[in-house]
Amino acid sequence: MVEQAEDQEQEVSDGTSQAPVMDAPGGGTSAPADQDDVTEDILEISTGGKSVEIGNFRIFLDLRMPEFDMGHCKAYSADNLRRDEGSAFAVVTDPVLPTRHDHIQFLTGMHMAGQIDLIDHEIAYWPPFGRNTMVLFYEKPSGGRVVLGEGKKPIIDEHDISTVVVEPIIGVLQAFADKGLAHRNIRAGNLFFGDPLRQKVVLGDCCAAPPGYSQPLVYETTARMSADIAGRGAGTPADDLYALGVTLAELGIGHRPLSKLSDQEIMDLKLSKGSFQAIASQERLPLILIEPVRGLLCDDAEERWGFNELNAWLDGRRTKPVQSNTEKRAARSQNLSGRDYYTVRALAQGMAKNWVSALAPLREGTIEIWLRRGLGDNDRAKALADAMRQLQWAGADKRSAEDVLVARAILIMDHEGPVRFKGFSAMIDGVGYMLSYDVQHGRGPQRFADVIVRDIPSYWFGRQEGYSSEVQKLQQLYKNLRYYIQQQSAGYGYERCLYTLVRNQHCLSPLIEQDYVVEISQLLPALEKAAENASEDTWPVDRHIAAFIATRLEDDIEGQLMAMQNPSDEVEYSRAIISMLAIVQWRHGPDNLQNLSHWVARLMEPAIKVFHSKARRERVETEIPKLAKRGNLVELYNLINDEQERRKDQSEFVEAVAEYSEAESEVFDLESSGPARLELAEKVGQQAAAFASTMIALLTVSALFLIHIF
Amino acid sequence: MARGRSPKKGRSAFSGLSVVASAVLLFIVALPTFITLVVGLLPSMVAFIFDRSPGRTMARCVFGLNFSGVAPYILELWLVPAQTVGGATQQIFQPLALSIMYGAAGLGWLLYLAMPPIVANVLNLSAQRRVGELRKKQRTLIKTWGDSLIKEVDRSGN
Numbered sequence: 001m002v003e004q005a006e007d008q009e010q011e012v013s014d015g016t017s018q019a020p021v022m023d024a025p026g027g028g029t030s031a032p033a034d035q036d037d038v039t040e041d042i043l044e045i046s047t048g049g050k051s052v053e054i055g056n057f058r059i060f061l062d063l064r065m066p067e068f069d070m071g072h073c074k075a076y077s078a079d080n081l082r083r084d085e086g087s088a089f090a091v092v093t094d095p096v097l098p099t100r101h102d103h104i105q106f107l108t109g110m111h112m113a114g115q116i117d118l119i120d121h122e123i124a125y126w127p128p129f130g131r132n133t134m135v136l137f138y139e140k141p142s143g144g145r146v147v148l149g150e151g152k153k154p155i156i157d158e159h160d161i162s163t164v165v166v167e168p169i170i171g172v173l174q175a176f177a178d179k180g181l182a183h184r185n186i187r188a189g190n191l192f193f194g195d196p197l198r199q200k201v202v203l204g205d206c207c208a209a210p211p212g213y214s215q216p217l218v219y220e221t222t223a224r225m226s227a228d229i230a231g232r233g234a235g236t237p238a239d240d241l242y243a244l245g246v247t248l249a250e251l252g253i254g255h256r257p258l259s260k261l262s263d264q265e266i267m268d269l270k271l272s273k274g275s276f277q278a279i280a281s282q283e284r285l286p287l288i289l290i291e292p293v294r295g296l297l298c299d300d301a302e303e304r305w306g307f308n309e310l311n312a313w314l315d316g317r318r319t320k321p322v323q324s325n326t327e328k329r330a331a332r333s334q335n336l337s338g339r340d341y342y343t344v345r346a347l348a349q350g351m352a353k354n355w356v357s358a359l360a361p362l363r364e365g366t367i368e369i370w371l372r373r374g375l376g377d378n379d380r381a382k383a384l385a386d387a388m389r390q391l392q393w394a395g396a397d398k399r400s401a402e403d404v405l406v407a408r409a410i411l412i413m414d415h416e417g418p419v420r421f422k423g424f425s426a427m428i429d430g431v432g433y434m435l436s437y438d439v440q441h442g443r444g445p446q447r448f449a450d451v452i453v454r455d456i457p458s459y460w461f462g463r464q465e466g467y468s469s470e471v472q473k474l475q476q477l478y479k480n481l482r483y484y485i486q487q488q489s490a491g492y493g494y495e496r497c498l499y500t501l502v503r504n505q506h507c508l509s510p511l512i513e514q515d516y517v518v519e520i521s522q523l524l525p526a527l528e529k530a531a532e533n534a535s536e537d538t539w540p541v542d543r544h545i546a547a548f549i550a551t552r553l554e555d556d557i558e559g560q561l562m563a564m565q566n567p568s569d570e571v572e573y574s575r576a577i578i579s580m581l582a583i584v585q586w587r588h589g590p591d592n593l594q595n596l597s598h599w600v601a602r603l604m605e606p607a608i609k610v611f612h613s614k615a616r617r618e619r620v621e622t623e624i625p626k627l628a629k630r631g632n633l634v635e636l637y638n639l640i641n642d643e644q645e646r647r648k649d650q651s652e653f654v655e656a657v658a659e660y661s662e663a664e665s666e667v668f669d670l671e672s673s674g675p676a677r678l679e680l681a682e683k684v685g686q687q688a689a690a691f692a693s694t695m696i697a698l699l700t701v702s703a704l705f706l707i708h709i710f
Numbered sequence: 711m712a713r714g715r716s717p718k719k720g721r722s723a724f725s726g727l728s729v730v731a732s733a734v735l736l737f738i739v740a741l742p743t744f745i746t747l748v749v750g751l752l753p754s755m756v757a758f759i760f761d762r763s764p765g766r767t768m769a770r771c772v773f774g775l776n777f778s779g780v781a782p783y784i785l786e787l788w789l790v791p792a793q794t795v796g797g798a799t800q801q802i803f804q805p806l807a808l809s810i811m812y813g814a815a816g817l818g819w820l821l822y823l824a825m826p827p828i829v830a831n832v833l834n835l836s837a838q839r840r841v842g843e844l845r846k847k848q849r850t851l852i853k854t855w856g857d858s859l860i861k862e863v864d865r866s867g868n
Contacts, residue, residue: 614856653855657862660851663844664863670837670844677833685826686767692825693774693818700778704785 054124056082057137059090061127067145068138070190070205071214078137080119087140088119092126093208095133095516096440097230098433101503103207104136106179114168115175116141116192116202123516132516134208134504141202143193147250155198158252158286162314165191165251166292168200169244170310177237177307184211184235186243187219188250210433211235216256217263218279219243222270222299222327224427226349227418231426231434238301241310242275245296249279252289258282271346274299274327291319298322301416330374334367344371344380348413351406352420358406362388367409383412383463400454407456415463421451428460428474432501435494439508445494452478452485452497477501491561495547509544520552521588524581524596531595540599541577549580557583570606575640578607582637592631600636601628607640612653616645742798746787749802750780753815771822772815779814783807 050062063077070091078090093099107118117139126133146155156164169186176183183206190204212232217225221242224232249257257279258266269278275297279285285293292313295305300323309319333340334347337354341347347367351358361367368388371381387408391401407421418425424447426434435448451457457478464471477500484496499505507517507526511534515526527540534540541549546564550557563569563576578600585593601624608624611617620639627635736744748755754773761769787798801807852859 609858612855612858612862614854617856653859653862656851656855656859657866660848660859660863661866663848663851667841667844670841673837674834677837678830681830681833682826685829686763686771686822687765688829689822689825690765690767690770690774693771693821695774697774697777697781701781704781708785708789 052124052127053081054090054135055120055122055137056080057088057090057120057122059135065089068140068192070136070208071185073205073208080137088137089140091136091138091205091208092129093134093136095126095129095131095506097209097213098436098502098506099134099136099209099504100207100211101518102179102181104504106176106181107207112172112175114170114172114194114200114202116194116204118205118207121207123518123522131514134516134518136205136207138205141192141194142196143198143201145189146191146193146201147188155193156201156251158288161248161251161289164199165201165248166244166310166314168194169203169247170307170314172203173237173240173244174307176240182211182235182237183240184232184243185209185214186240186247187215188247188256190214191247210437211430212239213433215243217266218256218258219246221301222275222345223301223414223416224418225267225270226352226414226420226425227427227430228425228434228437230437231418231430233418233427233430233433235427235429236301238304238306241296241304241306245275245293245305246279248289248296249283249285249293252286252293253283267349268346270299271327271343271349295319295322299327328375328377330370332370332374334361334370334374336361344375344377344413345417348410348417348420351410351413352425355403355406355422358409359402362405362409363391380412384409387412404454404456407454408459411456411459411463415460419451419456419460421447421454421456423447424451428457431457432498432505435498436502436505439494439498445498448497449485449494452481455482489561489565490541490543491546491550491557491564493543493547495544496550499548499551507544507548509542509548511538511540511542511545517548520549520584523548523552524585524588524593525590527581528590528593528596531593531599534599536602539577539603540596541580546580549584553584553587555583555587571609574603574605574607575610578604578633578637579641582633585633593633594629594631597628597631597633597636600633601625604636604640610640610646611649612656613649616649740793742787742793742795743784745795745798746784746802747780750783750811751776753812753819757815757819768819768822772818775818775821776811776815779811783811 051058051060053059058079058081060077060079065075065077068075068089068091073091073093076090076092078088080086080088104118104121107115108121109119111117119137119139121134121136123132123134125131126135148155173183173186183203185206186203191201192204194200194202210230210232211234212220212224213229215232219242220227220232221239224235224239227233246257258269261269261282266278269282272278273281276294279293279297280290292305292310295309295313298304303322305313305319305322312319327343327345330342333342335341336347336350337357339350341350362384365388368381368384371377371384387405391405395401403422407419410417410420418427419431424434431448431451435445437443438447439445458475461471461475461478481497481500484492484500485494487493487496495508498508504518507513507523511530512523512526515522515529517523517526523545527545531540541564546561550561557580560576560580563572567573581596581600585591604624608617608620611620623639624636627639733744736747751773754769754776757769757772758766761767783801787793787801790797
């Protein structure tokens with residue numbers, strides 16, 4: 001998939017438009033034939049032709065616009081049904097890759113010079129995919145694409161690059177930086193002329209895929225290039241400026257720099273020579289662009305040209321000279337798996353690639369000695385020695401401790417680089433997108449879980465110098481992630497991490513995955529649809545939905561999640577689920593959810609047990625179908641959660657239990673007191689007989705006296 | 711313990727002494743009455759001798775009815791102006807008189823035998839009725855609260 005995406009990107013950049021970029025979710029593979037049939041039917045029914053109406057737009061499925069494909073996402077011609085002027089096109093995003101929420105919110109409906117206008121965005125059913133996805137509607141740039149194809153002469157003269165390209169892009173980057181965002185999709189292949197006279201360029205899409213996902217490797221900084229494609233991270237304006245430097249180089253030389261080299265070769269070259277030298281040694285840069293390219297491709301982000309330096313260059317002023325390669329080179333090499341390394345960053349990359357063989361030189365201390373003697377880097381050597389000492393304290397899980405040691409050693413070598421652990425490689429601000437990619441592309445969440453459980457990010461944070469509020473925020477976030485991943489119950493686990501890290505991640509529950517639920521307000525309508533075919537024994541809330549609600553809902557639902565920890569307690573489990581759904585409906589509607597209500601009603605049997613009284617249960621059972629018919633989950637929940645009624649029921653039940661127990665013990669006493677009763681009867685009987693006898697005697701004597709007297 | 715028992719023993723000794731003193735006095739003052747009482751109350755005396763149960767309820771039973779049987783003959787004796795030992799002996803040894811006196815004593819003994827089973831039956835019937843009432847109450851509770859009541863009772867019992 002990654003390779004496919006890269007290949008497709010290559011084709012787009014080259015200006016070749018013969019091949020479709022993405023025919024199915026995940027890119028490249030075409031939809032099944034039967035799905036196509038369904039698609040046809042839907043199109044005919046809903047639109048009456050080969051077009052589909054989404055929001056305020058009509059998209060023509062047979063009018064592809066490959067010249068406006070954004071990265072691996074296909075572009076289609078679209079009509080704005082609300083506005084006559086202007087022309088729009090639609091970019092259909094890949095549903096198995098998350099889009100960028102903050103960027104979409106920032107750009108939608110806003111005109112910004114230098115950035116393609118994002119008119120609107122919608123989540124809608126996309127017939128070729130047979131499922132919902134996000135569609136972005138852009139204003140068509142009237143000048144067309146800047147880079148038409150490999151080998152073709154650049155359209156922009158090298159002397160005009162500053163005014164046509166750099167000026168508008170600086171404006172965009174400054175606007176993004178003010179918002180605390182980075183574009184992360186700046187490349188020559190993503191530039192369009194904003195006007196027919198081709199006097200200014202506009203940057204293309206930056207919302208449709210994870211940050212840096214569509215970027216060729218050469219456009220990524222030395223810090224980020226070794227991360228997996230989906231884990232390159234949100235980045236900073238400095239990363240955008242680096243990409244701008246490569247863009248200038250590409251526009252200047254007429255083709256993508258280092259395009260003849262493989263990714264691994266580019267990486268090795270950049271690590272060994274530095275980015276600028278790597279390009280300058282292989283390509284002939286125009287003289288006028290050497291200064292900005294050198295400044296923008298500085299591998300030290302602190303030294304790299306910023307907006308001030310670029311503006312100064314645009315104004316024709318001289319700027320401070322920049323050292324193109326700041327990476328310290330060792331006097332002698334460190335060998336690893338038959339290859340010699342001279343820089344720490346290259347060695348870190350080598351260790352990540354040769355995970356198993358990296359342990360031996362670490363344990364033998366050869367890398368530590370190399371750091372001390374070869375590089376004279378005592379700080380790193382000391383940090384490595386500390387990490388080694390901690391390995392000695394490792395308990396029974398020696399193998400895991402060894403893996404952690406390698407990961408820590410990599411971070412010591414390259415503290416600005418990605419978090420790397422046994423094949424996993426993602427920037428600290430790209431771990432979420434990496435997880436999303438892994439989960440949706442069959443790799444599963446295990447690699448991410450390993451990284452978080454073994455607390456690798458905390459080593460990354462420990463190696464950062466100085467104070468950064470962004471790093472502080474990330475550190476707090478990762479503490480929470482560790483807690484989430486350690487919890488086994490629904491609402492936590494990797495699912496919670498995923499929705500916490502990636503704001504635009506759609507809910508991956510099998511029940512509603514096809515509906516592309518990104519916002520909490522979409523959840524219940526999607527479940528309502530799923531309820532039509534839901535089997536009777538499944539719950540409407542699974543691990544994904546619980547985590548999605550926990551992350552996206554404004555209210556605290558920890559209580560409900562706690563109750564869900566024990567599925568064997570059916571009463572509390574079902575109450576928690578109904579409560580969660582009821583809160584969502586109360587907050588976000590819709591008011592009528594008949595199918596979902598009936599589904600919930602079917603599963604309410606255990607929740608009814610919350611009442612002890614048979615009469616109350618019967619009343620609730622009679623009420624449930626009536627309320628389910630009204631489609632109101634809140635009313636259904638209130639029915640079983642009437643606190644006053646529950647308390648009354650509980651206290652009466654306690655009384656009844658006491659009464660029953662008392663009766664039972666009295667019966668037991670009566671039934672087991674036979675011999676004692678006989679004893680008592682004998683005693684009482686004898687006393688009664690004696691009393692009676694005495695009374696008879698008294699009466700006889702009295703009677704005799706009375707007879708004698710009268 | 712010894713101190714607790716001594717007043718009872720003293721009372722019993724006093725009571726026995728008073729009976730002997732009364733008998734001696736009666737023997738001196740009214741010998742015919744004494745003879746009638748001794749012969750007539752012979753079953754009671756036997757009962758008092760053999761009944762060692764606390765409270766001597768059997769002896770008291772026998773005595774009560776035995777005395778009721780003897781009382782008319784004592785009264786008859788007292789109504790004769792000149793009481794003689796012969797008259798008393800003649801009166802007392804008539805078969806009817808003996809039958810009445812001793813029969814009454816026998817009735818007293820029968821009363822003593824019959825009363826405990828009657829009381830036991832009354833107590834048993836009362837207990838059965840109470841058990842019935844309690845079971846009915848439990849059935850009503852189960853009808854109101856269902857099986858959860860039994861489960862809760864079992865749970866709390868365990």
